[in-house]
Amino acid sequence: MSINDELYDAIVFGERDVVIEIVREAVANDEDVSELLNVTMIPALREVGDQFSTGEVFVPEMLVSARAMQGGIDIIEPLLAKSGHQPIAKICVGTVKGDVHDIGKNLVVMMLKGSGFEVEDLGVDCLVEDFEGAVERGAEVVCLSALLSTTRDEMRSVIDHFKHRDDVRIVVGGAVITQDFADEIGADAYGADASDAVRAVRAALGLASVSS
Amino acid sequence: MTLRGSGRERVMTPRECFSAAMNHEQPDRLLIDMGKHIGSLHRGAYIKLRDYLGDETMVNENTILDRMAQTVVPDESLLQRFDIDFRWVVPHWVQVTEREDVLGYVDMWGVPYKATETVDHYVVDGAPLLHATVDTIDDFQWPDPHDPDQFKGMREQAKHLFENTDYVIGADAIKAGVLMNSLQMRGFEQFFMDLVIDKEFAEALMDRILSTLKEMWSRYMEEVGPFVQIVYLTDDLGSQTSLLISPKLFREMIKPRIKELHDHIKSLADVQLMFHTDGAVLPLIDDFLEMNVDILNPVQTSLTGMQDTFALKESFGDRLSFHGAIDVQQMLPNATTDELEQEIALRIYDLGRNGGFILAPCHNIGHDVPPENVVTLFEKARKLGQDPASLGNILERDSSYFARHG
Numbered sequence: 130m131s132i133n134d135e136l137y138d139a140i141v142f143g144e145r146d147v148v149i150e151i152v153r154e155a156v157a158n159d160e161d162v163s164e165l166l167n168v169t170m171i172p173a174l175r176e177v178g179d180q181f182s183t184g185e186v187f188v189p190e191m192l193v194s195a196r197a198m199q200g201g202i203d204i205i206e207p208l209l210a211k212s213g214h215q216p217i218a219k220i221c222v223g224t225v226k227g228d229v230h231d232i233g234k235n236l237v238v239m240m241l242k243g244s245g246f247e248v249e250d251l252g253v254d255c256l257v258e259d260f261e262g263a264v265e266r267g268a269e270v271v272c273l274s275a276l277l278s279t280t281r282d283e284m285r286s287v288i289d290h291f292k293h294r295d296d297v298r299i300v301v302g303g304a305v306i307t308q309d310f311a312d313e314i315g316a317d318a319y320g321a322d323a324s325d326a327v328r329a330v331r332a333a334l335g336l337a338s339v340s341s
Numbered sequence: 342m343t344l345r346g347s348g349r350e351r352v353m354t355p356r357e358c359f360s361a362a363m364n365h366e367q368p369d370r371l372l373i374d375m376g377k378h379i380g381s382l383h384r385g386a387y388i389k390l391r392d393y394l395g396d397e398t399m400v401n402e403n404t405i406l407d408r409m410a411q412t413v414v415p416d417e418s419l420l421q422r423f424d425i426d427f428r429w430v431v432p433h434w435v436q437v438t439e440r441e442d443v444l445g446y447v448d449m450w451g452v453p454y455k456a457t458e459t460v461d462h463y464v465v466d467g468a469p470l471l472h473a474t475v476d477t478i479d480d481f482q483w484p485d486p487h488d489p490d491q492f493k494g495m496r497e498q499a500k501h502l503f504e505n506t507d508y509v510i511g512a513d514a515i516k517a518g519v520l521m522n523s524l525q526m527r528g529f530e531q532f533f534m535d536l537v538i539d540k541e542f543a544e545a546l547m548d549r550i551l552s553t554l555k556e557m558w559s560r561y562m563e564e565v566g567p568f569v570q571i572v573y574l575t576d577d578l579g580s581q582t583s584l585l586i587s588p589k590l591f592r593e594m595i596k597p598r599i600k601e602l603h604d605h606i607k608s609l610a611d612v613q614l615m616f617h618t619d620g621a622v623l624p625l626i627d628d629f630l631e632m633n634v635d636i637l638n639p640v641q642t643s644l645t646g647m648q649d650t651f652a653l654k655e656s657f658g659d660r661l662s663f664h665g666a667i668d669v670q671q672m673l674p675n676a677t678t679d680e681l682e683q684e685i686a687l688r689i690y691d692l693g694r695n696g697g698f699i700l701a702p703c704h705n706i707g708h709d710v711p712p713e714n715v716v717t718l719f720e721k722a723r724k725l726g727q728d729p730a731s732l733g734n735i736l737e738r739d740s741s742y743f744a745r746h747g
Contacts, residue, residue, distance in 0.1 A: 189533040304581035
């Protein structure tokens with residue numbers, strides 16, 4: 130299946146109604162929705178993520194694109210589930226205890242969802258037990274976010290908690306986090322922004338990175 | 342004349358220094374600030390500092406300045422100990438209701454907050470206008486801009502400070518700005534999207550907030566206008582690495598409204614206008630000048646484009662003054678004494694030429710900041726600020742915090 134240019138552009142430019150119309154039509158025509166997702170929709174959102182990383186688009190445009198994408202996913206998801214399609218992996222994302230900033234975290238959730246992962250959003254001010262619960266429900270990767278330097282060390286506690294678990298990967302990110310700090314506390318990967326978080330999660334899982 | 346806390350004769354009072362600095366002339370000494378909202382001590386940091394100093398005159402542990410951030414109102418004795426040049430008068434929190442479901446409150450804009458697990462601060466916990474439409478905006482219970490309690494007693498306080506001290510007197514912010522209030526009332530994600538896909542709603546909401554703020558500032562300035570030299574306004578336009586919204590969208594939707602508020606305030610009182618926005622906002626500084634901003638706060642020096650304060654001063658220093666520049670996100674909690682001293686020297690050297698600079702922490706001093714660094718900050722800033730000749734030697738040392746931490 131080749132890329133659907135009209136659908137691709139509708140996601141990039143955030144035209145939700147157009148996305149829904151095209152996806153509905155594809156479903157009515159019995160097209161392979163899994164391919165539609167992988168060949169057109171995920172690469173389209175990845176392009177928006179790349180444009181965000183390079184400063185070509187900003188938070189509002191990215192949110193509007195993610196919303197458009199979600200319009201299509203809402204239609205596709207039940208069909209994928211019925212056909213036994215599996216997400217790439219289950220992920221949980223939360224802002225660590227004491228930190229309540231969630232715009233960046235929400236963007237990470239959207240990018241991961243739009244990249245084929247099943248994501249549990251744990252919200253803000255999360256305790257170690259919240260992450261533990263998500264892992265019990267099947268999360269393979271725990272993504273931690275922090276914006277305040279006062280809460281950075283809380284990441285250390287979460288990492289220490291999962292130290293004995295070889296089957297749990299930790300990815301960290303957020304304004305006050307650097308690659309150096311991620312290395313120091315023993316995180317499996319570090320994401321510099323919402324788009325880079327997808328690369329970091331894939332790297333933590335040992336998956337090849339995907340170029341756009 | 343001798344001022345308390347200095348022990349030496351001064352040629353210029355703090356207020357005269359401020360006047361010179363704002364005219365981009367070199368004042369006798371560096372202006373230093375601490376204690377306004379977004380720029381005070383977190384309660385945890387305050388307690389550590391009090392215990393470290395063993396200062397029994399510090400009794401404001403439970404006198405909260407900003408409930409969300411859990412900062413305290415610094416004691417007069419502490420402001421004198423640190424030789425702070427500013428005294429801020431602060432609008433009262435009004436029309437706040439306590440929540441019954443969780444430990445928290447609803448502010449005058451109808452935005453609910455709840456305490457974090459450790460009650461270190463409060464977080465936004467819902468968006469009252471998430472489902473509103475253009476037609477229902479006016480049905481909302483808007484804050485009463487004529488609430489007599491909001492500025493009660495402030496005229497007397499400002500007048501007293503004006504007549505009996507030489508400090509620079511500031512009117513602290515009415516929380517919050519046009520964009521931040523819109524984001525909180527509507528929900529961050531929805532309002533960001535409104536700016537692109539529902540401009541009619543976005544404009545209607547911002548206009549309603551703007552008109553409320555203008556009425557409040559009219560009353561505020563009636564009370565304190567004749568006595569204050571500086572007013573403080575806050576919004577947030579930047580993230581850690583870039584802008585929250587594109588310059589184009591900012592200029593189209595946000596800038597005209599913030600400018601209207603600024604012009605309104607400047608028409609009410611002869612004041613310098615200080616505008617707070619966190620983040621990497623370098624691409625918008627010319628816009629700030631067009632928005633009647635006199636002083637930019639906080640110059641977040643750990644961020645892209647904001648580290649090079651020499652270049653910032655070169656580019657804008659003849660038209661814009663700077664307030665802040667002491668990073669609290671990375672540097673102040675972690676710097677050694679030498680690194681802190683060099684950082685202070687660097688910012689004074691870069692930004693202090695020909696006035697136009699007020700040194701202050703970029704944000705609230707968090708509970709992760711060692712009390713030793715709080716004391717060092719204000720003592721060294723005062724010492725170096727009176728002795729520009731000493732800056733060269735310090736800057737030649739190899740002890741830059743940001744160089745060590747990339």
